[in-house]
Amino acid sequence: MKVHYLEDFEAGQRFEGASRIVIERDRIKSFAAEFDPQLFHLDERAAGDSIFGGLAASGWHTAAVTMRLLVDSDLKPAGGIIGLGFEESRWPRPVRPGDELRVQSEVLEVRASKSRPDQGLIRVRFTTLNQNNEAVQVSVGTLIVRSRPTK
Amino acid sequence: MKVHYLEDFEAGQRFEGASRIVIERDRIKSFAAEFDPQLFHLDERAAGDSIFGGLAASGWHTAAVTMRLLVDSDLKPAGGIIGLGFEESRWPRPVRPGDELRVQSEVLEVRASKSRPDQGLIRVRFTTLNQNNEAVQVSVGTLIVRSRPTK
Numbered sequence: 001m002k003v004h005y006l007e008d009f010e011a012g013q014r015f016e017g018a019s020r021i022v023i024e025r026d027r028i029k030s031f032a033a034e035f036d037p038q039l040f041h042l043d044e045r046a047a048g049d050s051i052f053g054g055l056a057a058s059g060w061h062t063a064a065v066t067m068r069l070l071v072d073s074d075l076k077p078a079g080g081i082i083g084l085g086f087e088e089s090r091w092p093r094p095v096r097p098g099d100e101l102r103v104q105s106e107v108l109e110v111r112a113s114k115s116r117p118d119q120g121l122i123r124v125r126f127t128t129l130n131q132n133n134e135a136v137q138v139s140v141g142t143l144i145v146r147s148r149p150t151k
Numbered sequence: 152m153k154v155h156y157l158e159d160f161e162a163g164q165r166f167e168g169a170s171r172i173v174i175e176r177d178r179i180k181s182f183a184a185e186f187d188p189q190l191f192h193l194d195e196r197a198a199g200d201s202i203f204g205g206l207a208a209s210g211w212h213t214a215a216v217t218m219r220l221l222v223d224s225d226l227k228p229a230g231g232i233i234g235l236g237f238e239e240s241r242w243p244r245p246v247r248p249g250d251e252l253r254v255q256s257e258v259l260e261v262r263a264s265k266s267r268p269d270q271g272l273i274r275v276r277f278t279t280l281n282q283n284n285e286a287v288q289v290s291v292g293t294l295i296v297r298s299r300p301t302k
Binding site for chain 2 (some may be wrong): 017020031033034036038039040050058059060062063064067068071079080081082083084085087088089090091093107144
């Protein structure tokens, strides 16, 4: 498995996720029961009457699945995928039972650290797509990445 | 349970979460095994050698728990807590096994919709605090809120 040091990244690079995750109806409900117990994530009938027009996964379920897809993807920063934070994150459309999700990453910017030569930051856009190639989550985050060790 | 329509919100309002959630060591590991299987979320020894200096919850675990705290809080927008997206989100410090989390919300802005008189948007800062009143997650999100029905 190839890991990427700060020096290996440049703006414009894209990384594909090889894996796919199907969002099962039961997991939508059990995730929501623990973390987001609102009716439109728990009950088909109530969801039909809601703004979602049918059962929809919690956005945090989508976010968590996106993280799993990223860990399984070709994006392998040295030291791991460690997010400092996000400057933007949105859910353009709901995730439905049976949707199959995958992730794409695009490096937007690479910054060395002035105070710490052993690490730097990369800004990355993460796009989570469903089986129809429709974006269900788009976010821009900043990751901490180790510099290549000097010997 | 009192729900809040768009007209009930104004900038500066604060809502406290009454509930507290303790982040258990086993749940840190099981959440990570499903959604963020990186060693610093799974294994104490590997975590000690990582940037976290010890086992730390996935940021997405903290985000999901924050959502649960919000659903249980006094912030009750009519129609539910429905996030359009976030313009900022960061994790200023790690969440450790045994940490007890709570959430505070502050309304930053209220906007009527030009195209849809039946709903509007509120911008809210959500701060997740640990038992030492240290912020472990700070985010600013936009929620969709129904207008008060006219009869």
